[in-house]
Amino acid sequence: MNVGDFIIMDSAIKRLESTFPLSQKIHFPTHERITRVGFKRQKEISLNFLCGTNCLNSSMLIHRQWNIGLINSLLMKKVITLGVGWGNYQQHPDTYTSLLLRRMLSANHLHSVRDSYTESQLKKAGVKNVINTSCPTMWDLTEQHCAQIPTSKAENVVFTLTDYRQDYDKDLTLIQALKESYQDVYFWVQGSQDYEYFKTFGRHLDGIKVIPANLSDFDKILLSSLSLDYIGTRLHAGIRALQKMRRSIIISVDNRAEEKRKDFNLTVIPRNLTVSEYVDIFNQHVELQLTIPFSAINEWKAQFD
Known part of the structure; x- marks a missing residue:
């Protein structure tokens, strides 16, 4: 419904293809619940990557931009984030959201988020292994x-x-x-x-x-x-x-x-x-002097070497 998702996924797929050049990639929709076939595929994969913006919020039982529930934490492989973001300026994550994110997100990998606000909200939810890499759409803006x-x-x-x-x-x-x-x-x-x-x-x-x-x-x-x-x-x-x-x-x-x-x-x-x-x-002249966190980007990529 929003072509901006294709802009994000175009860059996200590019990052995953360069990081895992020999691996097959399977796509699971985030806006719809995973079906029986999807859960079967979960048994065959090694890692899940959650890609894109506005996937997370402080009340994930009510607002399901990433359409998951606690049952997903039992039937899915652990998830690693790539450039995800928090939907709006909100209060602290509620108890359900904090529990869900701690169960869904890998404790053994660094999670990439799009900005420092999302990093702060995830840490408030108890997910501490987070780094601000910016959105993958910006990684080539050297x-x-x-x-x-x-x-x-x-x-x-x-x-x-x-x-x-x-x-x-x-x-x-x-x-x-x-x-x-x-x-x-x-x-x-x-x-x-x-x-x-x-x-x-x-x-x-x-x-x-x-x-x-x-x-x-x-x-x-x-x-x-x-x-x-x-x-x-x-x-x-x-x-x-x-x-x-x-x-x-x-x-x-x-x-x-x-x-x-x-x-x-x-x-x-x-x-x-x-x-x-x-x-x-x-x-006016628009002088573009971006401060892309390339060291954090390289740190996130290096964990898969």
């Missing part, structure tokens, strides 16, 4: 890579909105600023209801070109010869743009972008700006 990304404003822009973080007035301000600042404006549909929300802006959308909800279509415009920036509220669309050497400005709508700004110096700006404030930022 100093050499980032040096090739333009710092000045492009002629055109592709932007995103977020269907589950709607704010009509603030998003209208963004659209007006984009149309004022760029020659051609493109909208990429990342989430299942993004286009329905986009259409509510009616006449304000005149001249905006829509890119379909496929990662291949988004990659196509990012890899095109267009002079192009990315600006929007979708975090992983912004990181995908960086992967493809595009100047990227992410607008914060939740804890994921904020934590990446604080931990890794990702270019993230607030959402409550005026048109003129947005335009001023768009016209």
Whole structure:
């Protein structure tokens, strides 16, 4: 339902393939319960890796983004995390969540999380063997890579909105600023209801070109010869743009972008700006000086040598 999951999994699979080049990889869905066939496969595998963002929260009996229960801890091999994150800013993990995570997550491996907030929440749940590696989507954003990304404003822009973080007035301000600042404006549909929300802006959308909800279509415009920036509220669309050497400005709508700004110096700006404030930022040079924790990344990978 969210093409951002494909951006995350594209990078996660790349990490696992390079770490375990000779091993077969089997995929189990996190949003659905594992079936009888899945539990049978669990007897045949060596390790489980939980990949992706927003898998964890403080009340996992109620909110099952990772759709497991205590029975899974009896029938599944132990789990190692790769770039997982905590869904929102929340209270301490409750007793059930703490018990579930301690039973599910391996005590003999280091767990990779996307930010220091998730690291802190897991440790509060009693899972101490955790390191902050950033999201695997960022592992290739080296100093050499980032040096090739333009710092000045492009002629055109592709932007995103977020269907589950709607704010009509603030998003209208963004659209007006984009149309004022760029020659051609493109909208990429990342989430299942993004286009329905986009259409509510009616006449304000005149001249905006829509890119379909496929990662291949988004990659196509990012890899095109267009002079192009990315600006929007979708975090992983912004990181995908960086992967493809595009100047990227992410607008914060939740804890994921904020934590990446604080931990890794990702270019993230607030959402409550005026048109003129947005335009001023768009016209500024964006010097990308990321602080990716490569030593922690190497430590996580080295445990499988």
